[in-house]
Amino acid sequence: MLKEWIIEKSLIVAAMVSFVIIAFIIMIVFRAGVPLIAEVGVGNFLFGMDWRPEREIFGIFPMIIGTLLVALFSMLISVPLGILTAIFLAEVAPEIMRNILRPAIELLAGIPSVVYGFVGLMVLVPFIRTHLGPPGFSILAGSIVLAIMALPTIITISEDAIKAVPKSYKEASFAVGATHWQTIKNIILPAARSGILAGVVLGSGRAIGETMAAIMVLGNLPVIPTSVLGPIRTLTANVAMEMAYAPHGPHRQALFATGVVLFIVVSILVVISNRLRRGQ
Amino acid sequence: MLTKTPLLNETDISASTGGERMSRADKEFKIVVRNLSFYYGKIQALKDVSLDIQANKVTAIIGPSGCGKSTFIRILNRMNDIIPGVRVEGKVMIDSQNIYDGNVGAVEIRRRVGMVFQKSNPFPKSIFENVAYGLRISGLIKKSSDLGERVRRALVDAVLWDEVKDRLNASAFKLSGGQQQRLCIARALVIEPEVILFDEPCSALDPTSTAKVEELIQNLKDKYTIVIVTHNMQQAARVSDYTAFLMLGELIEFNKTNKMFTTPSEKVTEDYITGRFG
Amino acid sequence: MISAHINEKIAKLVLWISSLTILAILLAIIGFVVMRSIGIINLEFIFSMPRAGGREGGILSMIIGTLCLIAISTTVASPIGIGGGIYLTEYAGEHPLSKIITFGAEWLAGVPSIIFGLFGFAFFVVFLGWGFSILSGGMVLACMILNETIRTTQESIKAVPASYREASYALGATKWQTVSRVVLKSAAPGILTGIILGIGRAAGETAAIMLTVGSFMALPTSLFSSVRPMSLHLYLLAIAEVHPGAIARAFGTATLLVLMVLIVNLSVHTIMRRYTRALR
Ligand SMILES: Nc1ncnc2c1ncn2[C@@H]1O[C@H](COP(=O)(O)OP(=O)(O)OP(=O)(O)O)[C@@H](O)[C@H]1O
Numbered sequence: 001m002l003k004e005w006i007i008e009k010s011l012i013v014a015a016m017v018s019f020v021i022i023a024f025i026i027m028i029v030f031r032a033g034v035p036l037i038a039e040v041g042v043g044n045f046l047f048g049m050d051w052r053p054e055r056e057i058f059g060i061f062p063m064i065i066g067t068l069l070v071a072l073f074s075m076l077i078s079v080p081l082g083i084l085t086a087i088f089l090a091e092v093a094p095e096i097m098r099n100i101l102r103p104a105i106e107l108l109a110g111i112p113s114v115v116y117g118f119v120g121l122m123v124l125v126p127f128i129r130t131h132l133g134p135p136g137f138s139i140l141a142g143s144i145v146l147a148i149m150a151l152p153t154i155i156t157i158s159e160d161a162i163k164a165v166p167k168s169y170k171e172a173s174f175a176v177g178a179t180h181w182q183t184i185k186n187i188i189l190p191a192a193r194s195g196i197l198a199g200v201v202l203g204s205g206r207a208i209g210e211t212m213a214a215i216m217v218l219g220n221l222p223v224i225p226t227s228v229l230g231p232i233r234t235l236t237a238n239v240a241m242e243m244a245y246a247p248h249g250p251h252r253q254a255l256f257a258t259g260v261v262l263f264i265v266v267s268i269l270v271v272i273s274n275r276l277r278r279g280q
Numbered sequence: 281m282l283t284k285t286p287l288l289n290e291t292d293i294s295a296s297t298g299g300e301r302m303s304r305a306d307k308e309f310k311i312v313v314r315n316l317s318f319y320y321g322k323i324q325a326l327k328d329v330s331l332d333i334q335a336n337k338v339t340a341i342i343g344p345s346g347c348g349k350s351t352f353i354r355i356l357n358r359m360n361d362i363i364p365g366v367r368v369e370g371k372v373m374i375d376s377q378n379i380y381d382g383n384v385g386a387v388e389i390r391r392r393v394g395m396v397f398q399k400s401n402p403f404p405k406s407i408f409e410n411v412a413y414g415l416r417i418s419g420l421i422k423k424s425s426d427l428g429e430r431v432r433r434a435l436v437d438a439v440l441w442d443e444v445k446d447r448l449n450a451s452a453f454k455l456s457g458g459q460q461q462r463l464c465i466a467r468a469l470v471i472e473p474e475v476i477l478f479d480e481p482c483s484a485l486d487p488t489s490t491a492k493v494e495e496l497i498q499n500l501k502d503k504y505t506i507v508i509v510t511h512n513m514q515q516a517a518r519v520s521d522y523t524a525f526l527m528l529g530e531l532i533e534f535n536k537t538n539k540m541f542t543t544p545s546e547k548v549t550e551d552y553i554t555g556r557f558g
Numbered sequence: 559m560i561s562a563h564i565n566e567k568i569a570k571l572v573l574w575i576s577s578l579t580i581l582a583i584l585l586a587i588i589g590f591v592v593m594r595s596i597g598i599i600n601l602e603f604i605f606s607m608p609r610a611g612g613r614e615g616g617i618l619s620m621i622i623g624t625l626c627l628i629a630i631s632t633t634v635a636s637p638i639g640i641g642g643g644i645y646l647t648e649y650a651g652e653h654p655l656s657k658i659i660t661f662g663a664e665w666l667a668g669v670p671s672i673i674f675g676l677f678g679f680a681f682f683v684v685f686l687g688w689g690f691s692i693l694s695g696g697m698v699l700a701c702m703i704l705n706e707t708i709r710t711t712q713e714s715i716k717a718v719p720a721s722y723r724e725a726s727y728a729l730g731a732t733k734w735q736t737v738s739r740v741v742l743k744s745a746a747p748g749i750l751t752g753i754i755l756g757i758g759r760a761a762g763e764t765a766a767i768m769l770t771v772g773s774f775m776a777l778p779t780s781l782f783s784s785v786r787p788m789s790l791h792l793y794l795l796a797i798a799e800v801h802p803g804a805i806a807r808a809f810g811t812a813t814l815l816v817l818m819v820l821i822v823n824l825s826v827h828t829i830m831r832r833y834t835r836a837l838r
C-alpha cells in the first residue's frame with residue numbers, strides 16, 4: 001500500500017505544477033518589475049506620455065492606448081464574423097459544411113502567430129501603404145491580423161454557448177410559429193449571451209496578449225495614434241522589441257513592469273471570462 | 281374555418297375508426313390523417329395510421345411508452361421538421377389542406393396548431409414577454425395597448441391572470457410548476473390557433489395543478505380543437521371525447537372515450553386500459 | 559409574415575457568407591504562403607545549413623533547433639500533465655484543491671506568451687544560469703503546453719466508461735492498478751492527441767522563446783547551446799532588410815510551419831476518429 005500512497009502523492013505534486021508555475025511567474029515578473037513602477041510612480045508609469053529608456057523616462061500610456069485600440073478594432077471585425085459563424089455552425093450548417101468548417105477553424109487556431117504576422121507584413125502592409133497611404137504599418141493592418149487570429153476562440157466558445165441553450169426553448173419558439181431566424185435572434189442568442197460574451201472577452205485577451213503578429217505589422221512607434229493608418233506600439237511589442245537591447249538596469253526593469261501591467265490586464269479578462277461562462 | 285373534406289364518406293370513417301359508426305351530423309373533422317407513416321432515419325415510428333379528429337372536441341392519444349404518441353402529435357404541427365433525417369409518408373389534412381404539401385410552410389401551420397409540452401418550458405423572459413412573444417414575432421400587432429390586451433386575454437383564458445396580474449414583469453421562472461405550465465398554455469393561446477396539442481401536459485405536475493389544467497382543457501374546447509397525449513388513463517377518461525390507442529407505432533383502436541373505456545373492441549386495448557401492461 | 563420569411567432568407571444568406579469568408583481567409587493565407595515558397599522548398603532547403611545569415615542555403619539547423627525544443631518540452635510536460643490530469647479526474651473528487659488547480663491551469667492558458675518569455679528569461683536564463691539555450695527555451699515551452707496536456711488527459715479519462723473501472727475493482731485490483739492498466743489504456747489515444755497538439759504549439763511558438771533560446775544558427779552541441787528555431791528564423795528573416803533570398807527562405811520556413819500544423823491536426827483527427835469508434 002506504500003506504493004499506492006507514493007503514487008497518489010506524486011500525482012498531487014504533478015497536479016500542483018501548473019499552479020506553482022503561475023505563482024512563479026507572478027513572483028519573478030512582479031519582483032523584477034514592481035520596484036520600478038514604485039520608483040517612477042504608478043501614475044507616471046501608466047499615464048506618462050514619453051517612453052525614452054535612454055533618458056530613463058518610462059511612460060507607457062501611448063502603448064496602453066495602442067494596445068486597447070488594436071484590441072477594440074480587431075474585435076469590431078472578429079466579433080460579428082465569429083458570432084455569425086458560430087450560429088451557422090450550431091444551427092444552420094448542413095453536415096458537410098460543418099465537416100469542412102470545424103477542421104478549418106482548428107487549422108486557423110493552429111497556425112503560428114509568426115506566420116500570421118508574416119503574411120500581414122507581406123500582404124496587408126504593402127497594400128495599405130500603396131492604396132490607403134503610408135506607412136502601411138498601421139492599426140488597420142494589426143486589427144485585421146489580430147481579428148483573424150481571435151476568430152477561432154470566439155467561434156468555439158460561442159458555438160458551445162449556443163449549443164448549451166436548452167432544446168426546449170427552441171421548440172417552444174417554433175411551436176408559436178417563429179421562424180428559425182426569429183428563434184435564433186429572440187430566444188437562442190439572448191439565452192447564450194453570457195457564454196458568447198465570455199468568448200468575446202477571451203478573444204480580446206488573446207488580441208491584447210498577442211506579440212509576434214503585433215510587432216510585425218503595427219510599426220512599433222510608441223505614440224498616440226491620430227488615424228487608423230498610423231503606427232502604434234503594443235505592450236507586448238514593447239517587451240519583445242527591447243529586451244534584446246536592455247540587458248540590465250532600469251530599462252530592463254521597465255520592460256518587466258510593462259509585463260506586469262499586461263499580466264494584470266489579461267488576468268482580469270481571464271477571470272471575467274471564467275465567471276461569464278460559469279454564469280450561463 | 282370548418283369544412284367537410286371531400287375525402288370523407290361513411291366507409292372512410294368506419295375504416296379509420298374501426299368501430300362505432302358516426303352519424304353524419306357530428307362529422308365535422310378538423311384534422312384528417314390518412315396512411316401516415318413516420319421514420320426517424322431508418323427507424324419506423326408510426327405505421328400506416330389513419331384517424332379523424334373532430335373540431336371542438338378533445339381527442340386523447342394513449343399507449344405504452346415509446347409507442348409513438350409524441351411523434352404523432354408533433355407531426356400535426358410539423359414540429360418533427362426540426363429533427364434531421366426524418367421522413368413523413370401519407371397525408372395530414374387540416375381543413376382539407378395537406379400540411380405536408382410542398383407549398384405549405386411549417387411556420388404557418390404552427391401558427392394554426394399550437395403546442396404545449398410535457399415539461400413546462402417558459403423562455404428566460406418575463407411573464408408578459410413569454411406570452412407576448414408569439415404576437416411580437418408575428419409582426420401583426422403594432423400598438424402596445426393591443427398587445428397588452430391580447431396578453432391579458434390569453435392569461436385570463438389560461439386561468440392565470442389573477443395570480444400574475446401584479447407581477448407581469450417578473451421572471452417566468454419565479455412561477456410554480458403548475459403556473460409555468462399554464463403560462464405555456466397562455467403562450468400558445470395568444471396567437472389564437474385553431475388546434476392545440478398537449479403532450480403529457482400534467483406528467484410533471486402535482487394533483488392540484490393537474491386538476492386546474494384539466495379543467496382548463498375542458499373550457500378550451502369551445503374555441504379550439506384539442507389533442508392530448510397522456511399516460512394517465514383516468515385523465516384520458518376525464519378530459520377527452522375521443523380516444524386513440526397506439527401501440528408499437530400502430531393505431532389499435534380509435535373510438536368515443538366512454539365506449540373505449542367501457543367496452544373496447546380490441547383485447548389489447550382492454551388489457552392496456554385495465555393496467556395489465558404499459 | 560412575408561417580411562419574416564424574407565428576413566429568414568437574408569439572415570441565412572449572411573450566415574453562409576460569413577462562414578465562407580472565414581474559409582476563404584484560411585485558404586488565402588495558406589495558398590499565398592505555399593505559392594510563394596514553391597521555388598524554394600526542396601530537399602536541399604531542408605537538409606542544408608544556412609549561409610550568409612540565413613539569406614542563402616537551407617534551414618537544417620533551424621529544423622533541428624525546433625525538434626530539440628519539441629523534444630524537451632514534451633518530455634517534461636507530458637508526465638507532469640498526464641499525472642495532473644489523472645489526479646484531477648481519478649483522485650481529487652470534490653476536493654477544493656482540484657478547483658484551485660483547474661483554475662490555475664485555465665489562468666495559465668490565458669497568460670500571453672511574451673510573459674512566459676519574460677519569466678523564462680529571468681528564471682531559466684538568468685537565475686538558474688542556463689543562458690540562452692535549448693534547455694531554457696524547452697522549459698518555457700513545457701510550461702506553456704502543460705495546460706493542454708492536463709486538459710486533454712482529463713477529457714479522455716472522463717470519456718472512459720465507469721463500467722471498465724468497476725470490472726477492474728471487482729477483480730480485486732487496487733486503485734493504481736485500475737487506473738494504470740484499465741483507465742489509462744483506454745484513454746491513451748485521447749491523451750496522445752493532447753501531446754501532439756502540444757507539439758504543434760511548441761513548434762510555432764515564437765515570442766516566448768525569442769527571449770530564452772538566443773538565435774544562434776549553428777547546430778546545437780549540448781542542452782546549453784543556443785539555437786534559432788524555425789519560427790524565430792522566420793521572424794528574423796521577415797524583419798531584416800528586404801533581400802530576395804531572405805524573403806524566399808522566409809516563405810519556405812512559413813510553409814514548413816503550416817505543414818507541421820496540418821500534420822498535427824490531421825493526426826489528431828485520425829486518432830480521434832479511431833478512438834471514438836473503438837469506445838462505442
Ligand atoms: N429523435 C428521435 N430519433 C430517433 N428515434 C426517435 C426519436 N424520437 C423518438 N424516437 C423513437 O420513436 C419511437 C416513438 O417515440 P415517441 O417519443 O413518439 O414515443 P411516446 O409514445 O411519446 O413515448 P413516451 O410515452 O415515453 O413519451 C420510440 O421508439 C423512440 O425511441
Ligand SMILES: [Mg+2]
Nearest residue numbers: 349350351479
Ligand atoms: Mg412522449
